[in-house]
Amino acid sequence: MPVVAPLLLSALMFSCGVYGVLARRHGVMLLIAVELMITAANLNLIVFSQLLHNAIGNIVALFIIAVTAAEVGIGIAIVMLLYRQRGTVAVDEMRLMKW
Amino acid sequence: MALPTIAFWMLAAFTAVTAIFTVTTRNVVHSALGLSAALIGAAALFILFGAQFVGLAQILIYVGAVVILFMFGIMLTGTSIRPVVDNDQRVMAALVAVAVFIVLAAGILTSFGGRKVRFDVAFPTVAIGHALFTTWVLPFEAVSILLLAALVGAIVLARRD
Numbered sequence: 001m002p003v004v005a006p007l008l009l010s011a012l013m014f015s016c017g018v019y020g021v022l023a024r025r026h027g028v029m030l031l032i033a034v035e036l037m038i039t040a041a042n043l044n045l046i047v048f049s050q051l052l053h054n055a056i057g058n059i060v061a062l063f064i065i066a067v068t069a070a071e072v073g074i075g076i077a078i079v080m081l082l083y084r085q086r087g088t089v090a091v092d093e094m095r096l097m098k099w
Numbered sequence: 100m101a102l103p104t105i106a107f108w109m110l111a112a113f114t115a116v117t118a119i120f121t122v123t124t125r126n127v128v129h130s131a132l133g134l135s136a137a138l139i140g141a142a143a144l145f146i147l148f149g150a151q152f153v154g155l156a157q158i159l160i161y162v163g164a165v166v167i168l169f170m171f172g173i174m175l176t177g178t179s180i181r182p183v184v185d186n187d188q189r190v191m192a193a194l195v196a197v198a199v200f201i202v203l204a205a206g207i208l209t210s211f212g213g214r215k216v217r218f219d220v221a222f223p224t225v226a227i228g229h230a231l232f233t234t235w236v237l238p239f240e241a242v243s244i245l246l247l248a249a250l251v252g253a254i255v256l257a258r259r260d
Contacts, residue, residue, distance in 0.1 A: 009111045011200055022195060023193070028172045031169065035138070035161070039137070039157075042145075042153075050216055062152075062231070066245075070245055072168055074252055
């Protein structure tokens with residue numbers, strides 16, 4: 001099978017994530033789009049691991065999964081904090097660092 | 100066509116459709132569920148490409164924990180009813196996303212145009228674990244410290260006081 005097929009699928013997933021980050025207002029949906037981009041990067045790592053017969057891609061993908069879990073925990077906590085303080089999760093209404 | 104190739108195309112179509120659904124649906128809960136479907140498709144692709152442990156870890160961590168966390172975030176902020184979904188730069192965002200895809204596809208096609216990948220090497224959990232606890236033990240410990248710090252940080256941020 002040509003190796004470009006999974007790589008193009010990964011590029012498509014990454015582009016979906018870019019569209020989601022740019023077009024969404026809801027804080028949780030931004031995080032969902034970021035997850036799509038990270039999974040696209042992981043798919044690339046796994047495919048190159050298979051292409052080059054090398055396990056390093058698998059191990060780096062595991063680390064990325066762990067770091068993503070930490071990122072999502074912090075991100076959801078920040079979204080809930082913003083909702084509690086300002087009553088909305090729309091990210092384009094958060095214009096001020098402090099007020 | 101060989102069986103893995105057929106499986107790849109079916110899983111690729113499933114993953115692509117669910118990924119597009121995830122970023123275009125107007126409902127927040129549907130978006131989270133579409134993400135879990137896309138991540139399951141990606142995990143099946145990982146297993147197909149020989150990364151069994153990474154695929155199962157993906158299902159356990161992403162689908163089991165991260166999507167549930169998203170669901171908690173959606174339900175606790177009570178915003179699944181009010182439409183705060185998209186902003187007014189959707190057309191520009193779609194243009195940027197298409198441009199990103201074209202640039203990536205051009206780079207991929209010129210760099211890897213003729214190469215073939217086979218499904219012939221598996222990376223068993225034993226090999227992954229052995230590498231993880233010998234060569235990669237220092238990054239492993241750093242990641243565990245990071246997870247602990249993220250746990251404490253999330254509690255400190257979300258606590259009512």
